[in-house]
Amino acid sequence: MKKRALFTTTVPVEVIFAAGYTPVDLNNVFVSGAECQRLVEKAECCGFPGSSCAWIKGLYSVVSEMDFDRDNDVFIAVTQGDCSNAKVLEEIVSLDTGIKTFIFNYPVDRSTEAMISEIGRFAAFLGTSVEKSEKKGAELSGLRKKLRRLDELSYLNPGLVTGFENHVWLVSSSDFNGDPELFEKDLERFIRDLEGKMPYFARQGRKKIGYLGVPPIIPVHQFFEERNATIVFNEIQREFSMSDDALSLAERYTQYTYPYSSVFRFTKAIREIKARKLDGIVHYVQSFCHRQLEDIILRKMLASDCPELPVLTIEADKPLSKIDHRLATRIEAFLETI
Numbered sequence: 001m002k003k004r005a006l007f008t009t010t011v012p013v014e015v016i017f018a019a020g021y022t023p024v025d026l027n028n029v030f031v032s033g034a035e036c037q038r039l040v041e042k043a044e045c046c047g048f049p050g051s052s053c054a055w056i057k058g059l060y061s062v063v064s065e066m067d068f069d070r071d072n073d074v075f076i077a078v079t080q081g082d083c084s085n086a087k088v089l090e091e092i093v094s095l096d097t098g099i100k101t102f103i104f105n106y107p108v109d110r111s112t113e114a115m116i117s118e119i120g121r122f123a124a125f126l127g128t129s130v131e132k133s134e135k136k137g138a139e140l141s142g143l144r145k146k147l148r149r150l151d152e153l154s155y156l157n158p159g160l161v162t163g164f165e166n167h168v169w170l171v172s173s174s175d176f177n178g179d180p181e182l183f184e185k186d187l188e189r190f191i192r193d194l195e196g197k198m199p200y201f202a203r204q205g206r207k208k209i210g211y212l213g214v215p216p217i218i219p220v221h222q223f224f225e226e227r228n229a230t231i232v233f234n235e236i237q238r239e240f241s242m243s244d245d246a247l248s249l250a251e252r253y254t255q256y257t258y259p260y261s262s263v264f265r266f267t268k269a270i271r272e273i274k275a276r277k278l279d280g281i282v283h284y285v286q287s288f289c290h291r292q293l294e295d296i297i298l299r300k301m302l303a304s305d306c307p308e309l310p311v312l313t314i315e316a317d318k319p320l321s322k323i324d325h326r327l328a329t330r331i332e333a334f335l336e337t338i
C-alpha cells in the first residue's frame with residue numbers, strides 16, 4: 001500500500017520522497033478535476049462561509065471525499081508563509097480522518113539555520129533524515145533543470161509553448177504528479193517535440209504577458225492565448241518548480257519566494273519581467289485572500305522599476321470554465337493598450 005503525504009501548498013518534496021511517501025498536492029487535485037464548482041459548493045454546505053476563499057473550500061472537499069489509511073497517510077499544512085486557513089483545515093482533517101498531521105512553517109527571517117532546523121523537524125516527522133532528503137534533492141536536480149529549459153523555451157518562443165502548457169508543467173512540479181521518473185520522461189518528450197518544431201516556428205508577433213499571483217481558478221491563460229498574447233512568465237508556478245540552482249535544500253527553500261515577504265518576492269519577479277522583456281503584467285488575486293493586499297506593494301514597485309509597463313489586476317472568487325463578460329471586456333481593453 002502506498003503511503004501518501006497530502007499537503008496544502010509546496011513543502012520540501014525531497015523529504016517526502018526520501019521517507020518513501022507519495023506526495024499529493026491537494027491544490028492540483030482540486031483544480032485539475034472536472035468538479036471544482038461542486039467541491040466549492042459542498043464546502044459551503046458543510047459550513048465554510050461564502051466569504052472564505054475558494055481554494056480552501058476546494059481543498060477541504062477534496063480531502064472529505066478521499067479514503068484514508070490511518071497507518072500510512074499523513075496531512076501537511078503550511079501556515080507561516082502561506083495561510084492561516086490551512087491551520088484550521090489541518091484541525092478539521094485531524095478530527096475527521098484521524099490521520100497524523102504536521103504543520104510546516106517557513107522561517108520568517110529566511111535564515112538558513114532556521115530552515116535547516118525546520119527541514120530536520122519535517123524529516124523526523126516522516127521518519128527520514130536530512131541527509132537522505134539531500135540525496136533525493138540531488139537526484140531531482142536534473143528534472144528541475146529540464147523545467148527551467150521548458151520555461152526558457154516559453155519566453156524565447158511565445159506561442160510555441162502556450163501559457164497554459166507552461167503553467168501546467170510548472171504548477172505540477174510541486175508533487176511531480178506523484179511520480180518524478182514518469183514526469184521527467186514526459187517532460188523530456190515534450191521538450192524534444194518543441195525543439196523539433198522550433199526551426200519552423202514563426203513568432204506571429206504575440207504579446208508577451210507576465211502572470212503574477214496565485215494560480216487562477218478561471219481560464220486566464222487560454223483567454224490571453226486566443227487573443228494573440230501568451231503568458232510567458234508564470235511567477236508563482238515558476239517558483240513551485242524550484243528550477244534555480246541550489247547547493248542544499250535549505251538554500252533551495254529560502255530562495256523560493258512565495259512564503260516570504262512581498263518585497264523579496266516582487267524583487268525577483270521584476271528581475272524576470274525585465275529579462276523576459278514583457279509587454280504587460282496581469283496580477284491575479286483570489287477573492288477573500290490576504291494576498292490581495294500585495295497588489296499595493298506590487299504596483300508601487302512596478303511604478304518605480306518599470307513605470308511604462310501596463311498592469312492589470314484581476315480578481316476571481318469561484319471556479320469558472322469561462323471568463324465572465326465583464327472581466328473579458330477588461331482584459332480585451334488592457335490588451336488594446338499594449
Ligand code: SF4
Binds near residue numbers: 054082083
Ligand atoms: S488563496 Fe489565499 S486565502 Fe486562499 S488558501 Fe491560498 S493563501 Fe489562503
